[in-house]
Amino acid sequence: MNASVIPPARNRRQARRLTALSAVALVALVSGCAGPASSTSEATGEPVSGGVLDVSISAEPGCLDGHGISATQQQFLGRLIYDNVVTLDENGDIAPYLAESWDISEDGRTYTFHLKEGVTFSDGSPWNAEVLGQNFEHMRDPATKSPLAAAYIAPYVDGTVIDEYTFEAHLEYPYTPFLYTLAQSWLGMNSGKAIAEAPETLCQQPIGTGPFTVADYQPGQSISYTKREGYDWAPEWLEGDGEAYLDGVEVTLVSEPVIRHQSLVSGQYDLTENLAPQNAAAVQANPDFTYENLPRTGSPYVLSFNLSRAPFDDLAVRQAFAAAVDTAAVTESLGFGTYTPIDGFLSKESKYYDPTVEGTLTHDPERANQLLDDAGWSGRDGEGFRTKDGRRLVVEVPTVESSTPSPLLVQLQGEARKVGFDLRIIQLPQAQLSELRYAGDYDALAGVWHTNTTDVLFIRYHSSEITGERIGQNSSYVDDPALDELLLAARESDDGPEAEEAYSKAQHRLLEIVPGLPLYENPSQFAYAKTVHDVAVDTSHPVPVLTYAWKAE
Amino acid sequence: MPILRRILTRLLVGIGVLWGAATLTFLAVHLIPGDTALLILGGPDARPTAETLAQVRSDYLLDQPFIVQYGSYLGNLLQGDLGQSYRLRLPVTDAIGQQIGATAALAAAAVAVALPLTLAVAVLSAQRANWIRSIVSGVEVVLAATPTFIIGFALLIVFSFSLRWFPIGGNQGMAALVLPALTLGLAIFGTLSQVLRNELEDVLEQPFILTARSRGMRDLPVRMRHALRHAAIPVMTMSGFVVAALLGGSVIVETLFSRQGIGSLTLASVYNKDLPVIIGIVLLSAAVYVVVNLVIDLLYTLIDPKVVTA
Numbered sequence: 001m002n003a004s005v006i007p008p009a010r011n012r013r014q015a016r017r018l019t020a021l022s023a024v025a026l027v028a029l030v031s032g033c034a035g036p037a038s039s040t041s042e043a044t045g046e047p048v049s050g051g052v053l054d055v056s057i058s059a060e061p062g063c064l065d066g067h068g069i070s071a072t073q074q075q076f077l078g079r080l081i082y083d084n085v086v087t088l089d090e091n092g093d094i095a096p097y098l099a100e101s102w103d104i105s106e107d108g109r110t111y112t113f114h115l116k117e118g119v120t121f122s123d124g125s126p127w128n129a130e131v132l133g134q135n136f137e138h139m140r141d142p143a144t145k146s147p148l149a150a151a152y153i154a155p156y157v158d159g160t161v162i163d164e165y166t167f168e169a170h171l172e173y174p175y176t177p178f179l180y181t182l183a184q185s186w187l188g189m190n191s192g193k194a195i196a197e198a199p200e201t202l203c204q205q206p207i208g209t210g211p212f213t214v215a216d217y218q219p220g221q222s223i224s225y226t227k228r229e230g231y232d233w234a235p236e237w238l239e240g241d242g243e244a245y246l247d248g249v250e251v252t253l254v255s256e257p258v259i260r261h262q263s264l265v266s267g268q269y270d271l272t273e274n275l276a277p278q279n280a281a282a283v284q285a286n287p288d289f290t291y292e293n294l295p296r297t298g299s300p301y302v303l304s305f306n307l308s309r310a311p312f313d314d315l316a317v318r319q320a321f322a323a324a325v326d327t328a329a330v331t332e333s334l335g336f337g338t339y340t341p342i343d344g345f346l347s348k349e350s351k352y353y354d355p356t357v358e359g360t361l362t363h364d365p366e367r368a369n370q371l372l373d374d375a376g377w378s379g380r381d382g383e384g385f386r387t388k389d390g391r392r393l394v395v396e397v398p399t400v401e402s403s404t405p406s407p408l409l410v411q412l413q414g415e416a417r418k419v420g421f422d423l424r425i426i427q428l429p430q431a432q433l434s435e436l437r438y439a440g441d442y443d444a445l446a447g448v449w450h451t452n453t454t455d456v457l458f459i460r461y462h463s464s465e466i467t468g469e470r471i472g473q474n475s476s477y478v479d480d481p482a483l484d485e486l487l488l489a490a491r492e493s494d495d496g497p498e499a500e501e502a503y504s505k506a507q508h509r510l511l512e513i514v515p516g517l518p519l520y521e522n523p524s525q526f527a528y529a530k531t532v533h534d535v536a537v538d539t540s541h542p543v544p545v546l547t548y549a550w551k552a553e
Numbered sequence: 554m555p556i557l558r559r560i561l562t563r564l565l566v567g568i569g570v571l572w573g574a575a576t577l578t579f580l581a582v583h584l585i586p587g588d589t590a591l592l593i594l595g596g597p598d599a600r601p602t603a604e605t606l607a608q609v610r611s612d613y614l615l616d617q618p619f620i621v622q623y624g625s626y627l628g629n630l631l632q633g634d635l636g637q638s639y640r641l642r643l644p645v646t647d648a649i650g651q652q653i654g655a656t657a658a659l660a661a662a663a664v665a666v667a668l669p670l671t672l673a674v675a676v677l678s679a680q681r682a683n684w685i686r687s688i689v690s691g692v693e694v695v696l697a698a699t700p701t702f703i704i705g706f707a708l709l710i711v712f713s714f715s716l717r718w719f720p721i722g723g724n725q726g727m728a729a730l731v732l733p734a735l736t737l738g739l740a741i742f743g744t745l746s747q748v749l750r751n752e753l754e755d756v757l758e759q760p761f762i763l764t765a766r767s768r769g770m771r772d773l774p775v776r777m778r779h780a781l782r783h784a785a786i787p788v789m790t791m792s793g794f795v796v797a798a799l800l801g802g803s804v805i806v807e808t809l810f811s812r813q814g815i816g817s818l819t820l821a822s823v824y825n826k827d828l829p830v831i832i833g834i835v836l837l838s839a840a841v842y843v844v845v846n847l848v849i850d851l852l853y854t855l856i857d858p859k860v861v862t863a
Binding site: 147 | 588591602640641652717721808809813825
């Protein structure tokens, strides 16, 4: 905002010069900014109880009920207040949590959960089979407006309360990802009492069984958590018992990346859940901080091609585009060296990742040109773009409007131009973008999909996930019977060699289809002061888990 | 009772303004292309089921023709119901109510910075030597012309990052209010002070000032007692600008300093296309304008009785 009456011209020129000068001075000051001069080197020993951990987060979901949102921040926030039916242990395997054990029927359609006894919600109400049923209903109740959880339990038909601590869930078809999705932060367990009495309050005052409870929530500003007295049912992989060590966690929204970085190094916050890549080097070089850069499982960043229309309905054009782009160089500059380039359609951390996919999609401009020549895009127009039958080789990529165009798309534009693609970045308001997306009115879209199950390949590339009657995430419009069969077989078979083989074949099949251009791993980048100890990391979502974290004063 | 009639007319005009604002915003929002139901369900990272989508459409009357939606909206508005926030799943009145205190505190603190500073600087620098006026007006122009974001950032770098006198952000305590209030207050001062000094310099040329001086009145009392009263009226017409600066500036300042408030809410709502909240904030802003103008109007009559008969 510029608040000024129009000053005389002489003054105006002077003002502009000074503003420019002050901007230069600012940059100089910022880059020369030193960190705190303190250093902590106490030996990590016995955990200390007490204290409040100050955390800054980059965005705030506006609602804290995991069932009602799809926000990324829920991965971290949900772990503070919720427990889940099951968890993924340090090896990424399903392990007990609020369910001590479970049986899966021969046909894979009935799951019998044997629940942990003596667990209570922070409102005093008990955890039992009836409450598990209530949670399934709450997830899929249209009034919850669930953008994510409901879809994850879509095969759930109904359930039976066998006795107080035994619940039988009936699925429409065998669905091995079921347990994995139940371990995700968005599917934490809400109080049955609250669901029954006041479901509309769960967004602002969620009630879980977790290690902390929400004491105060100021939307758009902060969430104060206090330790849950009597908590004693953490999952085994956390290697801790009883209540949290911290008295509380104070989470504050700090949306500006530079301020998040500065306020961390100045000691105003102990931890930030999202450190911008441009600040990574400074924090890594700082002996007072721990920096983590962990890839998220699921689908990495991919520029998805729309296979349902020209030009990407032609495999040669897709292969050419993929060969034209130097993803290593693009990734390096985008992530300031913190992003990991990838050349397959599944994150390397995902279960059943097949390393033999690597090296297939390579940067090879010569091959790209050859492919395009052979595919008939051999003409050139006045601006040097390729043409075929008088039409230019245009690729329209819509993206959400912002003050500066997406650096990723700008770089891809430059790379693709070298072999004669005219990549056009179309900036649109979010509402229009969603509509284009669901109407399939685009040539390519950049995006990512994080989930803790390899079923992500089904979600992204199975033909039943093409948006039609309902909204799907197959934005490439891949409709390949061979791939469909593999993905269906994989999700229906138990964890083991059979699933492994199907997923491996599916990953290779995707390299033959080339539904998009894989770019880089979807990273979770966080940092915290060395005074904070025992910050655990979850294998469902690589985000900080603070259940048994503690602060050395 | 001319004063009462004035107030009543003003109020009626104000209600008309509010209705116009509500209608225009509603229309503008309606003309934005795109499916609102999809927006409500979280954009690209969502996989809502068909049932959920249908529920949202019927909940928010999105399956109804425009006139039905508008009628229902206006009807609810008359009952003080601004509808539900898409993102916060709260009544809009609650969503705004939660934030209004923080912004009011920020605005009050910014005015507390800007007004005394404006009075002191303008009164003391009017009709002074050229080099003094050049320096002072140079500083004012820079403050008025520099984007709020830059001023705030500069203050942050000096007083928070380097000197560590103030917290880098947040709503905790008075210390956290100092830099945001300075950021917002300085920008307003930069503009108001220029206007007030120009007015003062005009007034100080007037014969009645000369008369006062010739009676042996000292310089400062002349400026404060006589000149200021006359110069203040044109400055008061700038109140609209001040309100705009406070409301607009709060978006930047609250974001930069990680503060809660209407500004942050505006940004988050625009970013997430939380339409009911956006309309609510537009109405609130319009209401603030109406009230401020009414108050200024009444103040005129107190300061300058001529206005009433005009």
